[in-house]
Amino acid sequence: MKTTRVVSAMLAxxxxxxxxxxxxxxxxxxxWRNDDLLIWQDTIIPxxxxxxxxxxxxxxxxxxxxxxxxxxxxxxxxxxxxLITCRPxxxxxxxxxxxxxxxxGDLENMANFGPVxxxxxxxxxxxxxxxxxxxxxxxxxxxxxEAFEEVGVEVPSTADDFFNVLDAFKEDGNYxxxxxxxxxxxxxxxxxxxxxxxxxxxxEEGRMALIAGEQKLTDPQWVxxxxxxxxxxxxxxxxxxxxxxxxxQNLFTLGRAAIYPAGSWELSGFNAQADFEMGAFNPPVQxxxxxxxxxxxxxxxxxxxxxTANPDEVRTFLEWVGTAEFASLYANSLPGFFSLSxxxxxxxxxxxxxxxxxxxxxxxxxxPFHQILSRGTPNLAxxxxxxxxxxxxxxxTAEEAGAYMQDGLASWYEPQQ
Amino acid sequence: MSTQDRQKRRWHILIFLTPAVLVYTxxxxxxxxxxxxxxxxxxxxxxxxxVGLDNFRTLLGDERWSSSFWNALKNNAWFFVVHMLxxxxxGIAIAAMLSSSALRFSNFYRTAIFIxxxxxxxxxxxAWKLILSPLWGIAPDMLDAVGLKFLFKxxxxxxxxxxxxxxxxSVWQFVGIPMMLIYASLLSIPDEVLEAGECxxxxxxxxxxxLKLPLILPSIGIISILTFVANFNAFDLIYTTQGAxxxxxxxxxxxxxxxxxxxxxxxxxxxxPNMGSAIAMMMFLVILLGVCIYLFGIQTRMRRYQF
Numbered sequence: 001m002k003t004t005r006v007v008s009a010m011l012a013x014x015x016x017x018x019x020x021x022x023x024x025x026x027x028x029x030x031x032w033r034n035d036d037l038l039i040w041q042d043t044i045i046p047x048x049x050x051x052x053x054x055x056x057x058x059x060x061x062x063x064x065x066x067x068x069x070x071x072x073x074x075x076x077x078x079x080x081x082x083l084i085t086c087r088p089x090x091x092x093x094x095x096x097x098x099x100x101x102x103x104x105g106d107l108e109n110m111a112n113f114g115p116v117x118x119x120x121x122x123x124x125x126x127x128x129x130x131x132x133x134x135x136x137x138x139x140x141x142x143x144x145x146e147a148f149e150e151v152g153v154e155v156p157s158t159a160d161d162f163f164n165v166l167d168a169f170k171e172d173g174n175y176x177x178x179x180x181x182x183x184x185x186x187x188x189x190x191x192x193x194x195x196x197x198x199x200x201x202x203x204e205e206g207r208m209a210l211i212a213g214e215q216k217l218t219d220p221q222w223v224x225x226x227x228x229x230x231x232x233x234x235x236x237x238x239x240x241x242x243x244x245x246x247x248x249q250n251l252f253t254l255g256r257a258a259i260y261p262a263g264s265w266e267l268s269g270f271n272a273q274a275d276f277e278m279g280a281f282n283p284p285v286q287x288x289x290x291x292x293x294x295x296x297x298x299x300x301x302x303x304x305x306x307x308t309a310n311p312d313e314v315r316t317f318l319e320w321v322g323t324a325e326f327a328s329l330y331a332n333s334l335p336g337f338f339s340l341s342x343x344x345x346x347x348x349x350x351x352x353x354x355x356x357x358x359x360x361x362x363x364x365x366x367x368p369f370h371q372i373l374s375r376g377t378p379n380l381a382x383x384x385x386x387x388x389x390x391x392x393x394x395x396x397t398a399e400e401a402g403a404y405m406q407d408g409l410a411s412w413y414e415p416q417q
Numbered sequence: 418m419s420t421q422d423r424q425k426r427r428w429h430i431l432i433f434l435t436p437a438v439l440v441y442t443x444x445x446x447x448x449x450x451x452x453x454x455x456x457x458x459x460x461x462x463x464x465x466x467x468v469g470l471d472n473f474r475t476l477l478g479d480e481r482w483s484s485s486f487w488n489a490l491k492n493n494a495w496f497f498v499v500h501m502l503x504x505x506x507x508g509i510a511i512a513a514m515l516s517s518s519a520l521r522f523s524n525f526y527r528t529a530i531f532i533x534x535x536x537x538x539x540x541x542x543x544a545w546k547l548i549l550s551p552l553w554g555i556a557p558d559m560l561d562a563v564g565l566k567f568l569f570k571x572x573x574x575x576x577x578x579x580x581x582x583x584x585x586x587s588v589w590q591f592v593g594i595p596m597m598l599i600y601a602s603l604l605s606i607p608d609e610v611l612e613a614g615e616c617x618x619x620x621x622x623x624x625x626x627x628l629k630l631p632l633i634l635p636s637i638g639i640i641s642i643l644t645f646v647a648n649f650n651a652f653d654l655i656y657t658t659q660g661a662x663x664x665x666x667x668x669x670x671x672x673x674x675x676x677x678x679x680x681x682x683x684x685x686x687x688x689x690p691n692m693g694s695a696i697a698m699m700m701f702l703v704i705l706l707g708v709c710i711y712l713f714g715i716q717t718r719m720r721r722y723q724f
Contacts, residue, residue: 069681069688090687098463183574185664223422239551241665247552280584378481381685382662390666395576411481
C-alpha cells in the first residue's frame with residue numbers, strides 16, 4: 001500500500017515536470033561530425049536557442065564510418081532524430097527517394113544559395129531540394145613559407161613552374177618536396193586528380209559534358225591530370241607507396257616537407273600543429289594567363305526527417321541555417337569549411353581567407369565523379385582512387401588510367417556507351 | 418519394466434542438447450539461411466524481387482565482378498599457402514624444440530611466442546604498420562644499422578609484396594596456435610615408444626622424423642584445416658592495415674574485404690546486400706568444399722595409433 005502511494009507520487013511528479021516544460025520542444029540533430037561536438041554545444045546551439053526561445057537542440061553525432069548505416073537503420077526503425085545531416089549526392093538522394101527526407105526547397109532562405117551549392121542535395125533534374133547546404137571544402141596546395149624563402153622559390157602559377165619549384169627542393173635536399181603518399185589511395189584521387197584536374201577539363205564545363213556523354217575519360221583533358229600525377233612520384237618521400245594520410249600530415253606539420261596537396265579541411269589541424277608560417281596556392285594552370293578552376297566541393301548539408309513530430313521547429317532551425325549569422329558562426333568555428341551561402345562571410349583565419357579568395361579569381365567546380373557518375377558498378381569514385389594511386393606509383397600510364405576509367409564508366413552508363 | 422521405459426526416454430540428451438542447439442540455430446543457422454535468401458533477391462526501387470541465381474550468374478559471369486572475385490579468391494589462396502609453408506612448419510619446429518628437455522626457459526619462450534595470438538588485429542596491424550613505415554619505422558633503421566638498407570622496400574605499398582607481407586604478419590601473430598597444439602600432442606607421446614625406438618637405434622633427428630612426426634600427423638591435419646578456415650575468412654588484418662579498398666590496386670583484396678565493400682558499401686558506393694550475400698555464400702561454399710575434401714579425402718585415410 002505504502003509502495004503504491006510512493007509510486008503514484010513519483011508518477012505525479014513526472015507529469016507535473018513534463019507539464020512545466022511543455023512549451024520547450026526538443027529537436028535532435030543526427031550527424032557524422034563527432035569532431036564538432038564542442039563547437040555545436042558551445043557556439044552553434046546556444047546562438048540558435050538564444051534567438052529561438054522554446055526550442056532546445058541536441059546534437060547527437062555518430063562516428064563517421066558508421067553514420068550511413070546507423071542512420072539508415074534508425075530511419076527504417078523510426079527512431080532517427082528530427083534533423084539529418086546530409087552527405088552530398090547519392091547518399092542523401094537515396095534517403096529522399098525512400099521518403100525519409102522532406103523537401104525543403106520552399107524555405108525562404110534557400111534563396112541564399114546558388115545552383116552549385118544546391119546541386120549536392122537536389123534531384124537530378126534539380127526540381128526538388130532536400131537539404132540546406134552548410135559548407136564546402138576547397139582543394140589546393142598548402143606550403144611551408146619558411147622553406148620557400150630558404151630555398152628561394154616563388155609560389156608557382158603554371159604547371160611548369162610547379163615542377164621547377166619541386167626540382168629546386170629536390171636539389172636543395174633539406175625538404176621532401178611533396179608530402180603525399182599512396183598507401184590510402186584517396187589522397188591521390190582527392191588531393192591529386194580532383195585537385196589539379198579542373199584546370200584541364202575546365203571545371204563544370206567538362207564535368208557536365210562527361211555526364212551528358214559528350215566527353216570521354218580517354219579525352220586529353222581527362223588524361224592529362226594523370227600524366228601530371230605520374231610525375232609527382234619522384235618528388236615524394238622515400239617509400240611513399242607505404243606512406244599513409246596521417247604520415248603525410250605529420251611530415252608536413254613537422255616541417256620536413258615543402259608542399260602539401262591539401263583540402264581546406266586540414267586548416268584547423270595544421271594551425272594547431274605547425275609552428276612555421278603557412279601559405280596556400282591554387283592548382284597551377286597549364287599556361288600563363290589561362291583561366292583557373294578550383295575544386296570547391298559541396299560537402300555537408302542538413303535536412304528534415306519527414307517523420308519528425310515537430311516539423312515547424314525543424315523548419316525554424318533550417319531557416320536559421322540559411323542566415324548570415326549561421327554562415328559566419330560555422331565558417332569561423334571550423335576554418336576550412338566554407339559557407340555555401342551567398343552571404344559575405346568575414347573569416348578571421350588568414351589561411352582560410354587566402355583560400356576562399358580563390359573563389360573570386362577562379363571558377364568553382366565540384367569533384368568530377370560525385371554526381372550521377374558514381375551510381376553504377378564499378379563505382380567510379382573508388383576507381384579513381386585506385387587509378388590515381390596507380391598513376392603516381394607508375395603501375396599504370398596516364399593513357400591506361402584513362403582507358404581503365406572509361407571502360408568502367410561505359411560498362412553501365414548509357415550516355416557513355 | 419519401469420527401468421527400461423526410463424532408459425528409452427533419455428530426456429537428458431534432449432535437455433543437454435537444447436541450449437547449444439537453440440543458440441547455434443539462432444546465431445549461425447538462421448543467419449546462414451537468411452544470407453542465402455538475401456542472395457536470391459535483388460533490389461528494384463524500394464522492393465526486394467526474387468531473381469533466383471542471377472546474382473551468382475553476375476558474380477561469376479560478368480567480366481568485372483568475376484575478375485574481382487577470382488582476384489580475391491586467388492589472394493585468399495596465396496594467403497593460405499604462405500601460412501601452410503611458413504606458419505605450420507615453423508609452429509612444428511618451435512614445438513619440437515620446446516619439447517626437448519635440454520632447452521632452458523622453455524616456459525618463457527612458449528609464453529612469449531603465444532602472446533601475439535591474444536592481441537587484437539587492430540593492435541597488430543597498427544604496430545606492424547609503424548614498424549614497417551618508411552618514415553618512422555624501425556625496420557629501415559635496423560636494416561641500415563647492419564648495412565642492408567638497400568633491402569628495405571615500402572612493402573605494404575608495393576603490389577608485388579603487400580599480400581605476402583600481410584600473410585607474414587599474420588603468421589607472426591598466429592604461429593603460437595600450431596605451436597601449442599603440436600606441443601600438446603608431442604607431450605602426449607609416451608616415453609616407452611621413444612625409448613623402444615632408442616633401443617632400435619633411432620635417436621636425435623631420426624626420432625623426430627620417424628617416430629614423432631607420424632604420431633602428430635592427425636594434429637597437423639587439424640591445424641591445416643583450422644588454418645584453411647581462418648585464412649579464407651580473413652578480413653580484419655587487411656581492413657585495419659590497407660583499408661576497405663585493399664590497396665595497392667586491389668593487391669590485398671580477399672573475399673572478406675570484397676564482401677565488406679559490396680555488402681556495406683564504401684564512400685560513394687552504396688551497399689548492395691544482395692550481391693554481398695552472394696559473395697558471402699560463395700565464401701561459405703569454398704570453405705565447405707575445402708573442409709569436405711579434408712574430412713572425406715584426408716582424415717579418413719589418416720592412420721591413428723593407440724597407445
